[in-house]
Amino acid sequence: EVQILESGGGLVQPGGSLRLSCAASGFTFRNFAMAWVRQAPGKGLEWVSAIGGNDGSTYYAVSVRGRFTISRDNSNNMLFLQMHSLRVEDTALYYCVKDRGRWLIPAWVDYWGQGTLVTVSS
Amino acid sequence: FMLTQPHSMSESPGKTITISCTGSGGNIDSNYVQWYQQRPGRAPTTIIYRDDQRPSGVPDRFSASIDTSSNSASLTISGLMTEDEADYYCQSYDDSTRVFGGGTKVTVL
Numbered sequence: 613e614v615q616i617l618e619s620g621g622g623l624v625q626p627g628g629s630l631r632l633s634c635a636a637s638g639f640t641f642r643n644f645a646m647a648w649v650r651q652a653p654g655k656g657l658e659w660v661s662a663i664g665g666n667d668g669s670t671y672y673a674v675s676v677r678g679r680f681t682i683s684r685d686n687s688n689n690m691l692f693l694q695m696h697s698l699r700v701e702d703t704a705l706y707y708c709v710k711d712r713g714r715w716l717i718p719a720w721v722d723y724w725g726q727g728t729l730v731t732v733s734s
Numbered sequence: 735f736m737l738t739q740p741h742s743m744s745e746s747p748g749k750t751i752t753i754s755c756t757g758s759g760g761n762i763d764s765n766y767v768q769w770y771q772q773r774p775g776r777a778p779t780t781i782i783y784r785d786d787q788r789p790s791g792v793p794d795r796f797s798a799s800i801d802t803s804s805n806s807a808s809l810t811i812s813g814l815m816t817e818d819e820a821d822y823y824c825q826s827y828d829d830s831t832r833v834f835g836g837g838t839k840v841t842v843l
Contacts, residue, residue: 647832656823656834657834659832719825720766721768722780725777
């Protein structure tokens with residue numbers, strides 16, 4: 613059974629930093645691309661970042677490029693999102709998701725975590 | 735590349751509803767379209783992938799298609815049930831962008 617569990621969310625001041633983690637199990641982690649998708653309160657879904665299974669390729673939404681860094685530890689089945697220079701508009705529930713394939717393209721999710729809440733406020 | 739969905743739709747139980755997802759800035763059939771269901775207070779789940787494929791466990795009341803003439807994808811839910819009340823998102827991508835539609839809130843009256 614695929615399981616995805618996010619952690620690391622919390623309250624942070626504007627300009628601050630936060631690191632999200634995602635523990636995955638139930639599949640061969642290195643064989644699948646992973647991604648972060650966020651949802652601001654009462655809003656729709658937004659891609660944040662994605663990373664290939666084992667080729668180091670990455671994708672970032674324009675809104676987070678240069679501030680966020682995605683990484684993974686295939687030895688420990690972990691996905692991370694390091695967030696710097698956080699803004700009020702980064703406030704959202706951040707979902708860790710498993711792609712169906714190894715590469716960034718095609719981009720298609722099959723499993724979602726339950727999310728971790730990031731609140732950016734003074 | 736962008737995807738546009740109607741903001742909301744409503745229909746009675748037992749009826750059929752079709753949600754559109756119109757592409758702009760690219761051809762909808764150039765890459766796969768996925769659909770996700772998000773019930774209130776829950777994480778999304780995948781109900782359609784690769785344009786029209788249902789993951790195991792998704793009822794065949796859910797179906798999807800691509801219409802190149804209108805550059806759009808559609809999700810059809812037949813035999814509507816109260817449990818189908820949710821937000822539905824289409825999703826696709828191109829060489830440089832991953833994109834979701836804005837979501838459609840479906841109310842089952």
